[in-house]
Amino acid sequence: MALSQTEVLAGLAEIVNEETGIATDAVALDKHFTNDLDIDSISMMTIVVNCEDKFGVKIPDEEVKNLETVGDAVNFIVSAS
Amino acid sequence: MTKPELKQYDTVKYSRIYALGAARGELVVTNDDIAGPIDSSDEWIRQRTGIVTRRRAGANTSLMDMAVAASNEAIKGAGIDPKEIGAVIFSTITHQHATPSAATMLAELVGANPAPAYDISAACAGYCYGIAQADALVRSGVAKFVLVVGAEKLSDVIDPTDRTISFLLGDGAGAAIVGPSDYAGIAPTVWGSDGSKWDAVGMTSSMLDYRDGKSSWPTIRQEGQTVFRWAVWEMAKTAKKALEVAGIEASDLSALVTHQANIRIIDEMVKQLDLPEHVAVARDIVNTGNTSAASVPLAMHELLRTGAVKSGGYALEIGFGAGLAFAAQVVVLP
Numbered sequence: 001m002a003l004s005q006t007e008v009l010a011g012l013a014e015i016v017n018e019e020t021g022i023a024t025d026a027v028a029l030d031k032h033f034t035n036d037l038d039i040d041s042i043s044m045m046t047i048v049v050n051c052e053d054k055f056g057v058k059i060p061d062e063e064v065k066n067l068e069t070v071g072d073a074v075n076f077i078v079s080a081s
Numbered sequence: 082m083t084k085p086e087l088k089q090y091d092t093v094k095y096s097r098i099y100a101l102g103a104a105r106g107e108l109v110v111t112n113d114d115i116a117g118p119i120d121s122s123d124e125w126i127r128q129r130t131g132i133v134t135r136r137r138a139g140a141n142t143s144l145m146d147m148a149v150a151a152s153n154e155a156i157k158g159a160g161i162d163p164k165e166i167g168a169v170i171f172s173t174i175t176h177q178h179a180t181p182s183a184a185t186m187l188a189e190l191v192g193a194n195p196a197p198a199y200d201i202s203a204a205c206a207g208y209c210y211g212i213a214q215a216d217a218l219v220r221s222g223v224a225k226f227v228l229v230v231g232a233e234k235l236s237d238v239i240d241p242t243d244r245t246i247s248f249l250l251g252d253g254a255g256a257a258i259v260g261p262s263d264y265a266g267i268a269p270t271v272w273g274s275d276g277s278k279w280d281a282v283g284m285t286s287s288m289l290d291y292r293d294g295k296s297s298w299p300t301i302r303q304e305g306q307t308v309f310r311w312a313v314w315e316m317a318k319t320a321k322k323a324l325e326v327a328g329i330e331a332s333d334l335s336a337l338v339t340h341q342a343n344i345r346i347i348d349e350m351v352k353q354l355d356l357p358e359h360v361a362v363a364r365d366i367v368n369t370g371n372t373s374a375a376s377v378p379l380a381m382h383e384l385l386r387t388g389a390v391k392s393g394g395y396a397l398e399i400g401f402g403a404g405l406a407f408a409a410q411v412v413v414l415p
Contacts, residue, residue: 040129041305041306041309042129042305042306042309042343042345044306045306045309045310046313046349048310049310049313049314061304061306061307061310064306065306
């Protein structure tokens, strides 16, 4: 069953918060992981692996570079779920 | 007429590491020293990698100089005559002759001539590959003592403008003497490779391309995210398997000695393994940098030298890197 965008955003925000300490309400759909949230490539990979575990989806290495914004990640997870 | 039966080696039940040796490049290279060409800073490098300094060898210090120094310390510590060494295994990716091997020269220089001697290319997994082979050679009766060396002069193959890996790298050599034992000193090795990720970390081009003017001097690059993901989550599985085949739990360990690739890989692996606080975690990368095949023995040597761990405890050592190649085993600290 596909997850909702709201569910995924909330779950992703928790994961980002755990990895980086960024407040969950700052993790909005239009935020750029690098430019707005200052998340580096290693933290991004930790977030990706934790998303895979939490949402039961597979996010291949080659897809990670396309996930530039929170919205990109949410949409990918929703469509893959 | 009956054929005489062939003789085979008499086997030995157990092996162990007798002693370690270490040598680091003599130059202490700070983050400020290298930050300019990668448009970075001391703070950025510390945060992203944990590295404060990396040790590099000057122009007058060779790969072999460091390998000999580390080997001589290990041989002395083991209290053996180098003539008793029955094999020399040299793991490196920075011996700049395709042939002859670095190992035969090392055997000659440490007084182990005419021991069989050969190089292995398993990058950051190389020392643990070497320990696996030494364990097998000793227990099968092929060699009484084996000299295992992981040594690199990575500063010969770095690009100062590369932001993927060059700024992490250092130079050094670690050595171990493996020999027969009254008790189990080297548990089974969990090792393997994944050539589907052959391109994830390695040289920018071949020597043929360099010869033909199609590339500049080959240097090391990596796909950081791919390697990080594999190094943490896949290698945590390998580490757990190494504990399982050793028949021990994480709480039985005195030390975790991973390849010193990046402090964040080490910290994440500690998390994945759910290590109890009493387990000493090697973080030699802070002062030495990433020395590929040398990093595991250098890090273990440092834990012993500083008294963070004592001889006789169990250490889980795990190497992983280009290939991709990996190896992990639990050993008794020498």
